[in-house]
Amino acid sequence: MFEGQPKGLYALALANTGERFGYYTMLAIFTLFLQAKFGFTASETSDIFSTFLAGVYFTPLIGGWLADKFGYGKMVTSGIFIMFFGYLLLSIPAGNESAKWMMFGALTMIALGTGLFKGNLQVMVGNLYDAPQYRNKRDSAFSIFYMAINIGALYAPTMATEMTNWMLAKSNLTYEGQIPSLAHQYLNGTITEKGTELLESFRAAQHFTGDLASFSTTYIDKLSEAYNYGFGVACISLILSIAIYYGFRKTFKHADVNTKQANAAAAATKTEQPTEEISPAETKQRIIALCLVFAVVIFFWMAFHQNGLTMTFFARDYTANAATGLDRLGFSIINLTLLIIMVYAGFSIFQSATSKAKTISTAVFVGGLVLLGINYSTLDPSITILPQIFQQFNPFFVVALTPVSLAVFGYLAKKGKEPSAPRKIGLGMLIAAIGFMILAIGSLGLPTPDSVAANGIESSQLVSPNWLISTYLVLTFAELLLSPMGISFVSKVAPPKYKGLMMGGWFVATALGNKLVGVIGNIWGDMQLWMVWGVLIVCCLVAALFMFSIMKKLEKVAK
Numbered sequence: 118m119f120e121g122q123p124k125g126l127y128a129l130a131l132a133n134t135g136e137r138f139g140y141y142t143m144l145a146i147f148t149l150f151l152q153a154k155f156g157f158t159a160s161e162t163s164d165i166f167s168t169f170l171a172g173v174y175f176t177p178l179i180g181g182w183l184a185d186k187f188g189y190g191k192m193v194t195s196g197i198f199i200m201f202f203g204y205l206l207l208s209i210p211a212g213n214e215s216a217k218w219m220m221f222g223a224l225t226m227i228a229l230g231t232g233l234f235k236g237n238l239q240v241m242v243g244n245l246y247d248a249p250q251y252r253n254k255r256d257s258a259f260s261i262f263y264m265a266i267n268i269g270a271l272y273a274p275t276m277a278t279e280m281t282n283w284m285l286a287k288s289n290l291t292y293e294g295q296i297p298s299l300a301h302q303y304l305n306g307t308i309t310e311k312g313t314e315l316l317e318s319f320r321a322a323q324h325f326t327g328d329l330a331s332f333s334t335t336y337i338d339k340l341s342e343a344y345n346y347g348f349g350v351a352c353i354s355l356i357l358s359i360a361i362y363y364g365f366r367k368t369f370k371h372a373d374v375n376t377k378q379a380n381a382a383a384a385a386t387k388t389e390q391p392t393e394e395i396s397p398a399e400t401k402q403r404i405i406a407l408c409l410v411f412a413v414v415i416f417f418w419m420a421f422h423q424n425g426l427t428m429t430f431f432a433r434d435y436t437a438n439a440a441t442g443l444d445r446l447g448f449s450i451i452n453l454t455l456l457i458i459m460v461y462a463g464f465s466i467f468q469s470a471t472s473k474a475k476t477i478s479t480a481v482f483v484g485g486l487v488l489l490g491i492n493y494s495t496l497d498p499s500i501t502i503l504p505q506i507f508q509q510f511n512p513f514f515v516v517a518l519t520p521v522s523l524a525v526f527g528y529l530a531k532k533g534k535e536p537s538a539p540r541k542i543g544l545g546m547l548i549a550a551i552g553f554m555i556l557a558i559g560s561l562g563l564p565t566p567d568s569v570a571a572n573g574i575e576s577s578q579l580v581s582p583n584w585l586i587s588t589y590l591v592l593t594f595a596e597l598l599l600s601p602m603g604i605s606f607v608s609k610v611a612p613p614k615y616k617g618l619m620m621g622g623w624f625v626a627t628a629l630g631n632k633l634v635g636v637i638g639n640i641w642g643d644m645q646l647w648m649v650w651g652v653l654i655v656c657c658l659v660a661a662l663f664m665f666s667i668m669k670k671l672e673k674v675a676k
Contacts, residue, residue, distance in 0.1 A: 125369030135358030139351025156301030163638020176232020181621030196234030284343030418630025545599030559584030
């Protein structure tokens with residue numbers, strides 16, 4: 118998996134890990150912040166969230182176009198600095214009206230900065246594998262790169278959670294997901310009698326001595342401030358990211374060359390043009406094939422990025438807020454880290470070429486198992502769960518399952534039976550549908566979101582955390598088949614002159630999918646939950662059928 122990869126891959130991957138850690142720390146609590154700070158409805162929150170995500174994934178088209186003209190490295194550097202000031206603006210506590218303007222300005226800067234940074238960094242990764250000795254390692258390289266992204270995402274929800282708990286504790290408060298909505302209803306005079314009773318019970322449980330109005334205002338302000346500090350974490354992560362990028366730049370500097378720069382260098386030295394030339398007809402064929410793939414992945418991202426929206430609402434409103442027994446295992450980031458170490462050590466035992474390496478790997482595996490047992494035995498009998506923490510499971514599964522995925526497909530490749538990248542994408546869409554089937558089953562019989570917002574929900578109705586965790590597991594299988602393979606497919610098939618633009622096209626498709634995320638948020642109200650998830654199931658199934666209907670055309674281009 119890691120053998121024979123160029124050093125530049127690890128430098129670029131680590132730089133991206135730092136940036137993604139900040140981004141996913143922010144994203145873990147963003148929709149919660151919108152509703153806690155401003156009292157936005159699910160529909161309003163969905164529109165803001167989906168528009169922001171669309172911007173994040175649309176701007177790489179602009180970033181790619183600029184990079185094709187001025188260079189990838191310049192755009193990456195510019196993007197980091199623009200993102201930094203965006204996160205800085207988002208982390209400043211302010212009054213409602215000022216905070217709204219600051220938030221929209223910050224989101225614009227973050228989206229623009231991401232557009233300059235994200236796609237162009239990935240193009241440089243692809244450029245590392247244009248060299249003949251590395252071409253057959255392209256797919257595994259993007260799997261490693263994708264895994265590095267998820268390492269950053271893995272620790273982000275825990276950071277956001279710890280920051281939230283720390284800031285609330287300073288005010289002698291604890292997190293309770295139903296309070297912000299009830300507090301806003303109380304302050305604007307729309308609360309029901311049952312809602313007032315519920316808010317009063319929460320005030321008493323928080324040991325707050327003031328009246329309900331004072332409690333409502335205080336809780337909203339303190340929780341919003343906690344989220345502001347969580348956003349500030351992203352500023353620190355970007356400093357680390359830029360330090361890694363420039364500290365190891367020499368390992369990938371040769372990949373920071375677009376077609377225009379390569380042709381100019383070739384002309385200056387009177388050497389043969391280094392870039393591959395293809396006919397206009399083949400260029401058109403490749404672009405059409407890529408656009409067809411882009412059309413399919415729109416629906417995957419529409420479904421997948423519900424993790425920061427409706428799946429977070431489900432975690433907050435419908436899922437048990439405490440874990441006991443074996444369920445506690447997954448809610449400790451230390452345990453998850455130890456499990457990852459054990460997975461990699463286990464693979465190393467079987468893949469190591471020397472007895473010394475096998476012995477070391479065995480010792481690491483056993484040591485990880487012992488530490489896991491010790492840490493688990495010291496956990497509290499019950500662990501409080503904040504809704505954002507569920508977002509750690511997808512990156513955990515990505516990091517833990519990547520070697521499994523590579524091993525399986527490596528075995529199939531040796532047998533000559535490995536599915537093509539387009540076929541993996543189609544399978545990924547089918548598996549995504551299964552993931553939301555699990556959540557639909559878990560949602561049967563639950564009250565509608567409008568009912569919960571007005572009257573709360575009885576603790577006996579809260580479902581096990583395992584419904585969400587299982588959904589994240591299945592969606593991760595889909596993601597591993599679709600996302601890194603899709604990026605690799607674009608990198609491989611894109612015409613040389615349009616590499617940046619086509620990678621931007623991948624992100625435009627992702628942007629459209631993310632804008633459609635808001636469609637599901639807008640029906641999050643008086644519709645039964647199983648029907649909400651059913652919409653996503655149908656979308657994934659239709660996209661899968663379309664993908665398989667054009668499979669031969671895509672596989673022909675990918676050869």
